[in-house]
Amino acid sequence: MGVRLGAVAVVLGTTAAVAPGQAALAAAGASGTAQSPSPYAFADDARSVKGARSTADAVVLTPGTTYKSSLPSSGKVSYSLQLDATSNAYVSVTAVPSPGSTVSVIDGLKVSVQDDDGTSCSSDVANFGAARSPHPIAAWGRREISPTKSLCRQAGTYYVTVERADPEGEGSSPDAWDLEIVAMTEPRTAKTGPTSAPEVWNSATPQPLLGKAEHRPGGAGFAGATPLDQGVWRDDIRPGETLFYEVPVDWGQQLQVTADLGSSASGGTGYTPDALDLDLYNPARGRVADVGVGYNGGQKSGSLPPLPPVDHANRYAVIGQVGAMRFAGSYYLVAHLAESVADSFGDGPFPMTLRVRVSGQPRSGPDYVGESEPKGVFAVSDEDREAAAEGVAGGDDTAMRVVAVGGIGTGSALLVGLGVWTVVARRRSTG
Template identity: 60%
Template sequence: MGRPVLVAALGLGIALMGQPARAAGQDTAPAYAFAEDARRIEGAASTADAVELEPGRTYRSTLPPDAKVLFRLELDDTETAYASATAVPPPGTGVSVADGVKVTVEDADGRSCDADTATFGAPGSPHPVAAWAMREFSPRRSLCAEAGTYYVTVERAGPDARGASPDPWELELSTVSEPGTKTPDGTAAPGAWDSATPAPVQGTARRRPGGAGFAQAAPLGEGVWRDDIRPGQTLFYQVPVDWGRQLHATAELGSSGADASRYVASALTVDLYNPVRGQVGDLSLGYDGGQKSKALKPLPPVAHENRHASGQQVSAVRFAGAYYLVAHLSPEVAEHHGDGPVPLTLRVRLGGTARNAPDYAGGTVPEDVFTVDGGGAASTGGGGAGDETLYRVLAAGGIGTGSALVVGLGVWTVVARRRGAALPE
C-alpha cells in the first residue's frame, strides 16, 4: 500500500473518529460540537474592554439575550477580514421565526463596514445558525479602508420577538484574513454563467454520518450520500469546491410510512455556507411522511470576481475551500410522524472546470483556507493529517465509511508503533 493511500485511510479514520457517535435508538440530538481548540473569551460591553480576535483562531463565548457583545480586530490597509458568529441556543429553548444572530463590523468611529443577520426561519426551532460580516479592502470602497482598530458586535436579531428565548446562547467565533491580489481585478461582476439546474446525481447512496458542528463537518465529494436525521437534530457536511467549480446540491427526505395527511411545512431546512461561514443559500422542504426532494438554487462557478456582484448569493461564492451543507429537521416532525430517524439523502454534483487561484499578494490566515487541499474546517480545528488526500479521494468518488475506518485504525496503529520505535531512548 503506497503512502498516499495510507495517508488517505488514516485521514478518514481520524475524521470519522472525531464525529460524535449516534447509537441506534438515540432519543436526543447531540449537542453542538465546538472546535476543540476554541479559546474561551468573554464579549465586552464596551469597546474599551473588547478582546482581540486574531485571524485564523476560533473562539467560544456567550451571547446574553438582551445586550450586544463586542470584540476587537487589528487590521492593516491591505487585507480583507471576515468575522463569523455561530449562535447555539440551548436545546429545547423557545425561539421565534424572527429570532437569530446579527454580526456587524464597525470602524473606530462607530461607522458600520458590514452587517449580516441569520434567523431561525420558518421551522421556529432552536438550532445553530451563523452570520458573517467583513471589513473588505476594495478599490470601490473608501469606507473602512484605513489600517487600525475595528470592532465586531454580536447581538440577537430579534430579542423582543414573540417567543424569543430568554436564555443566553453559546457562541463560536471565527476570523479569516484574505490578502489583496497582485493585479487588482477591478470592480466588474462576473459575466453570464450557466444557471440551469442539472439533473441530480444518480446511483446508490453511500452512508456518511453528519457531524455535529462546523469543526466536525463530514466531508462529501460528488455523489449520493445517505444519513438518518432525527427531529430537532442538525447535521453538518462539507464539500470541497475548487476555483472554477460549480456546486449543485439536492436534499431528499425518504418515506417513513407514516400518515401522509399530517403535513409539516418547512420540516427540513438546509443552509449552504461558504468557507468563512457566510450563508450562500438555503432551501426548505415540507414533509408528510412521503418522499420529498428539493434542490438549492443554482450557484455560479467559484470566482474571485464574484464579490463584485450585487446579490449575496453570487458574491458569497468568492473563494474556493470547504462549503458547508447544514441540515436541520424540525422537532414538529416528531409530533406527527414519531421521534424516530428520517432518511436523509444528499445528492452533490460539481460542475465547471478547475482553474488557478487568484494571484494573492500574500498568504491567507489560516493558511490554505481557500483551497481544497486541506483548507476549510481542517485548518480551523476540524481536521488533521491526511485531509488533503482525503478530499481528493472523496472528490474522485469516495470509499466505504466502514472499510475506511477499519483500514484507518489499522494504519494508525502501524504508524504509531513505527514512530514509537524511532523515538530516542
C-alpha cells in the same frame, strides 16, 4: 494512504454493529433509552473568551483562531480586530441555542463590523425560519478592501458586535446562546482585477445527480464536518438534529446540491413547513444560500438555487448569494430536521439523501500576495480532494467519531483503536 485506510478499517472493525452518523445515540446504545440529538461540536482547540458590553473592553480576536463565547438574551457583546490596510477580514459567528429552548420565526443572530469611529463596514442576519426549530445558525461580518468602496479601508482597530436579531420578541426562550467565533483574513492580490462580477455563467438548474447513494455520516459542527465530493450520499437524521458536511470547490467550479427527505416509516399525518433546512456556507462560514423542504410524511425534495462558478470577482455582485461565491475552499452543507417533525411522524430517524454535483475544471486562482489566516483556507489542496473521496476529515476524524458513537462495550476495543492512532501519528511524524 495505506496507513490511513488501515487505521480506519481497524476502528470500524471494532464498531461493526454501530450505525454511523448517529452520535446522538451513543448513550442510548448503552442504556437502551432514547436520547435527544447531540449538541453542536465546538472545535477542539476553541479558546474561551467573554464578549464585552462596551467596545472599550473588547477582547482582540486573532485571525486563524477559533473562540467559544456566549450571547445573553438581550444586549450586544463586542470583540475587536487589529487589521492592516490591505487584507480582507471575515468573522463568522455560530449561535447554538440550548437543547429544548424555543425560538421565534424572526429571532436569530445579527453580526456587525464597525471601524473605531462607528462607521458600519457590514451587517448580516441569520434567522431560524418558519419551522421555529432551535439549531446552530451562523452569520458573518466583513471588512473588505475594495476599489468600489471608500469606507473601512484604514489600518487600525475594528469591532465585531453580536446580538439577537429580535431581542425583545415573543416566543423565544430568554436563555443565553453558546457562540463559536472564527476570524479569517484574505490577502490582497498582486494585480487589480475586474471590479464587476462575471455577467455570463450557466444559471440553468441541472438535473439532480443520479445513482445509488453511499452512506456518509454527517458531523456535528463546522470543525468536524464530513468531507464529500461529487456523488449521491445518504445519512439518517432525527428531529432536532443538525448534520455538517464540507465539499471542496475550486476556482472555476460550480456547485449544485439537491436534498431528498425519504418517506416516514411510521406513518402519521400533518405538515411541517421547512422541515428539512439545508444551508450552504462558504469557506469563511458566510451563508451563501438555503432551501427549505416541507414534509407531510411522503418523500420530498428541494434544491439549492443555481450558483455561479467560484470566482474572485463574484464579490462585486449585487446579489448576496453570488457575492458569497468569492473564493475556493471547503463549502459547508448544514442540514437540520425540525423538532416538530416528531410531533406528527415520530422520532425517526428519517432517511436523507444529498445529491452533490461539482462541475467545471479547476483553474488557477488570483495571485495572492501573502498567506491567508488560517493558511490555505481559500484553496483546495490534494489532501482536501483525498479527504472528500474517502469521507474522512483530516485523515481519521470521522472514524474516531464512529468510535465515540458506538459506545464500545469493552475498553479493549477502544484501546485497540487508540493504539492504531498512536502508530499512525508516529509514522506521520517520522515519514
